[in-house]
Amino acid sequence: MSATKRGIVLMNLGSPDSTEVKDVRRYLDEFLMDGRVIDTPLLWRALLVKGIIVPFRAPKSATAYKSIWTKDGSPLIVISKQLQEALQQEVEEPIALAMRYGAPAPWTAFDELLEKQPDLEEVVLVPLYPHYAMSSYETAVEYAKKIHRKRKYAFKLTVVPPFYDDAAYLEALVDSIKPYLDKEYDKIVFSYHGIPERHVQKSDVTGQHCFKSADCCSVDSEAHKTCYRHQCIVTTNKVAQALNIPASKYTFSFQSRLGRDEWLKPYTAVRLAEWPKEGVKKLLILCPAFVSDCLETLEEMGEEGREIFLHAGGEEFTLLPCLNVHPMWIKALKGLLEKAQ
Numbered sequence: 303m304s305a306t307k308r309g310i311v312l313m314n315l316g317s318p319d320s321t322e323v324k325d326v327r328r329y330l331d332e333f334l335m336d337g338r339v340i341d342t343p344l345l346w347r348a349l350l351v352k353g354i355i356v357p358f359r360a361p362k363s364a365t366a367y368k369s370i371w372t373k374d375g376s377p378l379i380v381i382s383k384q385l386q387e388a389l390q391q392e393v394e395e396p397i398a399l400a401m402r403y404g405a406p407a408p409w410t411a412f413d414e415l416l417e418k419q420p421d422l423e424e425v426v427l428v429p430l431y432p433h434y435a436m437s438s439y440e441t442a443v444e445y446a447k448k449i450h451r452k453r454k455y456a457f458k459l460t461v462v463p464p465f466y467d468d469a470a471y472l473e474a475l476v477d478s479i480k481p482y483l484d485k486e487y488d489k490i491v492f493s494y495h496g497i498p499e500r501h502v503q504k505s506d507v508t509g510q511h512c513f514k515s516a517d518c519c520s521v522d523s524e525a526h527k528t529c530y531r532h533q534c535i536v537t538t539n540k541v542a543q544a545l546n547i548p549a550s551k552y553t554f555s556f557q558s559r560l561g562r563d564e565w566l567k568p569y570t571a572v573r574l575a576e577w578p579k580e581g582v583k584k585l586l587i588l589c590p591a592f593v594s595d596c597l598e599t600l601e602e603m604g605e606e607g608r609e610i611f612l613h614a615g616g617e618e619f620t621l622l623p624c625l626n627v628h629p630m631w632i633k634a635l636k637g638l639l640e641k642a643q
């Protein structure tokens with residue numbers, strides 16, 4: 303352990319306060335007005351989000367949230383709290399939880415740590431995203447930094463980088479998948495949350511790598527530090543190789559597209575309707591862009607995705623759980639904190 307008086311903040315995306323349409327509306331408004339999520343000029347974004355997307359989406363999203371809501375609230379929040387508690391059993395430094403949207407806000411987390419340790423010297427921020435995207439990792443980090451700056455906290459803020467290729471994280475994923483490979487399956491799909499292709503290009507620090515060639519993600523580049531697609535491919539291939547899954551039996555795709563822009567392809571929802579026709583009848587599917595089960599895994603994949611696949615002639619659809627509180631994931635997080643010293 304370091305001599306510095308450290309605290310830890312685990313930061314996830316956040317959920318609405320309840321499944322009531324008004325709370326979902328407020329949450330979607332905060333989320334989609336984020337310029338790193340909908341990256342259009344402010345006025346156009348406000349018209350689009352407040353005038354079109356939120357009014358239409360809020361009632362539908364509220365219904366979707368109702369189908370997964372637990373007695374203790376949103377699965378994402380409940381599981382993130384369980385993760386905080388499980389990690390706290392293993393780590394001496396105080397740990398607080400923060401969300402990018404909704405509650406608990408980062409300042410609540412910072413203040414909670416200061417209450418426990420008034421002479422706090424450093425806070426290590428762990429964005430709970432394995433892969434870099436401006437709409438997930440980057441917005442969480444920039445928001446936490448803004449609050450740290452504006453509120454003039456005296457402690458130093460250190461940020462854990464994306465951990466898509468961290469050996470212990472990959473081992474945890476491998477261990478979580480292993481039991482599902484014992485039964486017969488035709489294909490295992492790594493379905494990642496999608497993002498607009500434009501976002502990948504915007505994050506390209508070289509300005510001349512991403513999407514400039516068909517194999518850009520497998521050609522070494524500085525751009526990969528912030529290339530979501532490259533990082534998803536690395537996670538997929540490393541996990542599949544560690545499990546000895548032949549190339550013909552695994553693939554990756556991207557889910558949760560919103561709007562009409564070109565997003566990363568292939569689209570999971572489109573492929574789910576095609577796979578059965580290509581002979582893929584027994585499907586295993588996991589969503590490694592999320593470390594905690596949430597609306598996008600439980601409802602979008604577990605309910606909508608299942609329906610699409612079975613309706614198209616699929617026979618078995620098995621959704622694997624996220625890492626949630628897997629002991630090897632806790633160990634991996636502990637390792638990431640040690641590396642951040």
Ligand SMILES: C=CC1=C(C)c2cc3[nH]c(cc4nc(cc5[nH]c(cc1n2)c(C)c5CCC(=O)O)C(CCC(=O)O)=C4C)c(C)c3C=C
Pocket residue numbers: 315316317318330338339340359363376378431435437438495496497498558560591592595596597598
């Ligand atoms: C991997 C992390 C995520 C990325 C990247 C991401 C990008 C992204 N998301 C939207 C729009 C929506 N996402 C929604 C839910 C949602 N998204 C993530 C993670 C990432 N999003 C999570 C964990 C969740 C679930 C939250 C929960 O409470 O369980 C939603 C809200 C639900 C809905 O109405 O579908 C929206 C909207 C965009 C536009 C985007 C990139 C541009």
Ligand SMILES: [Fe+2]
Pocket residue numbers: 495558
């Ligand atoms: Fe999302």
Ligand SMILES: [Fe+2]
Pocket residue numbers: 511512513518519529531532
């Ligand atoms: Fe790339």
